[in-house]
Amino acid sequence: MGKTSKDKRDVYYRLAKEEGWRARSAFKLMHIDDAFKIFSGVKRVVDLCAAPGSWSQVLSRKLYDTCETDEEKANVKIIAVDLQAMAPIRGVIQLQGDITKESTAEAIIEHFGEGVEQKAQLVVCDGAPDVTGVHEMDEYMQHQLLVSALSIATFVLEPGGSFVAKIFKGNDTTLLDSQMRTFFKHFEYYKPLSSRPSSIEHFVVCRDFFLPPGYIPQVINPARNDIADQARKTGSATNRRLVPFIAHGDLTGVVDGDEPLVDCTNPSKEDIAYAYDAIMNDKEYPQEFKDLLNDIFVEELANAKS
Known part of the structure; x- marks a missing residue:
């Protein structure tokens, strides 16, 4: 044509x-x-x-x-x-x-x-x-x-x-x-x-x-439904936290131990406030990561249910 x-x-x-x-x-x-x-x-x-x-x-x-x-x-x-x-x-x-x-x-x-x-x-x-x-x-x-x-x-x-x-x-x-x-x-x-x-x-x-401290480069394919599992295979705690967020903006990738800090399907203000405090007080999180998530948490908090 x-x-x-x-x-x-x-x-x-x-x-x-x-x-x-x-x-x-x-x-x-x-x-x-x-x-x-x-x-x-x-x-x-x-x-x-x-x-x-x-x-x-x-x-x-x-x-x-x-x-x-x-x-x-x-x-x-x-x-x-x-x-x-x-x-x-x-x-x-x-x-x-x-x-x-x-x-x-x-x-x-x-x-x-x-x-x-x-x-x-x-x-x-x-x-x-x-x-x-x-x-x-x-x-x-x-x-x-x-x-x-x-x-x-x-x-x-x-x-x-x-x-x-x-x-x-x-x-x-x-x-x-x-x-x-x-x-x-x-x-x-x-x-x-x-x-x-x-x-x-x-x-x-x-x-x-720059690479966030502790991040191991890996190919991220957002079409996959096992992003969190793929992130864990690197053995990096930073990847486990960042990769689901990079792939989908999914805050369930931000975890405390093996438990997600936020239920992103239906978060409450208390859930988001707890997650925010946990990240900001955790020395393992790079400062750049804390800074970029700050605005997201503020916006989510404003839109969350009471």
Whole structure:
């Protein structure tokens, strides 16, 4: 099927054709870089859900083609990951993999090499599910994809690194804000000029990556119904507390021993107040985790039954 007349009228669609970009989305990444300078000093990048390759093209032209010597080019590592194969791009290593599987994270790390100094400085993801037109459903599916991309980033990002990913932004972003701030000191939404005004598409721009103390990176697939069990298998108390929250915003993952602190299906004000006090007074919880949960507890307390 050919492009619609709406596409043909779009200035960025026409520019993409003229300048040799595989999709108009190339301009979105360039506009994000214009606003946040995410490419500054970056040599190692992972492009998740990369096909058809427009973002990898941008990375190639901005990071690889600008190198003046072969030695400089050898220091640039751009890894594009997708289930689909795509045509080669200069300076880009392609991996066919599923971002909901740990083997994909391991394959990326293998290409970068061992040691923190060899991890990615930037992870980007422009992936999206098939859009239904039902905003609530599209937001939910996109959020699941975002969490999967985020979990890959926890494996491959170096401390202080950046993460950029597409999100369909609804009216309530409290949960998403808290999920991102679990791993990044700075987080904001951005809608590039090249994103159509009628679209609910935005991008999360997350900077200054850190792992909460005691957290062991693991691939989080929100579609699974055994998230809590998977978190326990790491042997990390931090994972047991954080992973259900990262996957679903589920405060039942915040436990005291083996018992949930909050019955999220029907919490009382007393339940939430007890959970809040228990977390804030527990030295095992990272301060970042306490800070991000504070707003959630306040909101839940306001909405809870007496």
